[in-house]
Amino acid sequence: MSLWNLVRPDSLAGRTMLVLVGGLTLLDAGSMLIHDRALHRAELLAFETRLADRILAASAVSAGQPEAERDTVVREWSLPGLELRWRATPPSAPVAAPHRFPELFEQLGESGPVVRAMVGAAASGAVAAPGGGWIHFAAQPPPYAGFPVKPGHWLPVSAMALGILLVAFPILGWMTQPLRRLAEAADRLGRDPRPAKLPTTGPVEVRHAAQAFNAMQARIARLIEDRTEALAALSHDFRTPLARLRLRAGFLPPGQERAEIEAEVAEMEAMVAGALAYFREGRDAEPSVDTDLAAILQTLASEASDGGHDVAYLGPARCVIPLRRVAAKRAIRNLVTNALQHGAPPVRITLRREGRQAVIDVTDRGPGIPANRREQALAPFVRLDPSRGGSGVGLGLTTALRFATAEGGDLELREAELGGLGVRIALPAG
Structure with a gap:
């Protein structure tokens, strides 16, 4: 400090x-x-x-x-x-x-x-x-x-004040260190799936605050774990009736009714798979390592381009920052998929450095999202059908937001320069 x-x-x-x-x-x-x-x-x-x-x-x-x-x-x-x-x-x-x-x-x-x-x-x-x-x-x-009031009169005072500052600086730094740790832990709360306990050291008031914070943190983690397990189990249980429904639909004669049932089953299976992946991501403890973010974005752009889509990467050839590689790839892939499904080409993935941050922009030329509905679009399982199409589970933006928040960054929905939706993720670059 x-x-x-x-x-x-x-x-x-x-x-x-x-x-x-x-x-x-x-x-x-x-x-x-x-x-x-x-x-x-x-x-x-x-x-x-x-x-x-x-x-x-x-x-x-x-x-x-x-x-x-x-x-x-x-x-x-x-x-x-x-x-x-x-x-x-x-x-x-x-x-x-x-x-x-x-x-x-x-x-x-x-x-x-x-x-x-x-x-x-x-x-x-x-x-x-x-x-x-x-x-x-x-x-x-x-x-x-x-x-x-003479300068000579204040010389002893200035010398004594300087001495107090030199002596008090390390002492006050040591005394306020538990408070800084408490503030850092509070900032991590909600981003780290397995937050570490605070050491209960320092003055008695700080020790009591750390103990209360640890207890609160444990209760919140236990509550989230219980809810996640219940929802994951419920999503998993949906697979059995969906499989039976698909099997019975196969016995129907070919036609529009059979096709509609199979389409509905496929959409529900996609929702269940997306929900399971979403809940599983919240429980995974992937370590953060130095990763070439530019290489990840180039790979995602190449994969989409090889599939016949107008997707391109614009940015430096190399940008190494600490992050969770698998989570980053999943989050950016969701944004590219959203842009391809709900937007319109061209889709551009840009990367640049701004101070101590790495800024990613994924833009398209689609209808975009109205400013008064952007906050709603970041909620889980929300699909803005009138403006973004009716397909999808409604977890693409939510997964990207969770990734950005867990990395200590932020996600912002904005209007792209070409008129479509722009999704900006700002990550700490170390």
Whole structure:
């Protein structure tokens, strides 16, 4: 299994990896955000401490100066972002905001009365000077730049996510292998006459699912086997009364009545023989081997052509694919026979490769089958008398469909380029 099929977003393994990597990314981003906010808080506390030291130092220096020069002396202690003034009175509109800049006002409060005057985001207020008056201050704290998104921050996360993917890839592949086997077995169900049992390995839920699937598979196989045996026995039992009927018809004088009875008996015998072959094919376990499909089609075309029919093969001289040789020959022969009996010449058998498929087309120039009746034509023992003639058993298309499905392919009825019926079989080419 390829890496993409394992980690694709709609797969169980892919979604598990998405949860792991996404959760790790969110956790790391959250921790980085918390660390960044804590770092900013530490910077803010350091800023408040430096601010308090600067204000207290300016207050102490102003105490020994004449009152007229105190404002000039205090101004010299100003810094970019910090404005200091000396005033004889405190701020006129004090505002109590103890939750803003607590470290600053706590340190200033240790030296004397403090008046808070918060203006926006600035730390502003006044502290009583020891020599009289008030030291007014207004400082802008360092702004919070927000969560920094830098490539270097994501390098550890990317490395960790890659490590998780490398470790989780084989583990998830091993864990989901029973589910893939279950899906493959479900796909084979109905195509393989003797499906193999699923191994009951993996987690307990998967083991229970495999056990239930094996039990269901066994019940279906047993039901099909019972029905097939009953129908095959019934078809076989028809041979005895048909033989007696043919024998009695032989005692009739030659004429139209005798000919009609013998024709009816022959048709019923053909139906019984076809039914027996159909049921027997469902029970046969022919192995699939590498087979030259082109050689089979060439042989069938030559046989029909030697019989005086306008049948030709168009395609490559060689096309080797794995399939059941006898079943393939029987199915394609039925299609050619149908085209000769119910269609009109010319009959063409074409073969071509399309990607990983081998595509077979059997076409004729007959009346074809209406689009609204094509699905019905694929059912067993169905004969579309108005459009395809009244002879035959009604198993030719059904046998071909069963063969295509058992090989993992498909059969489609379509309108041929010449106006008749086109039967297309697409088989996996390995």
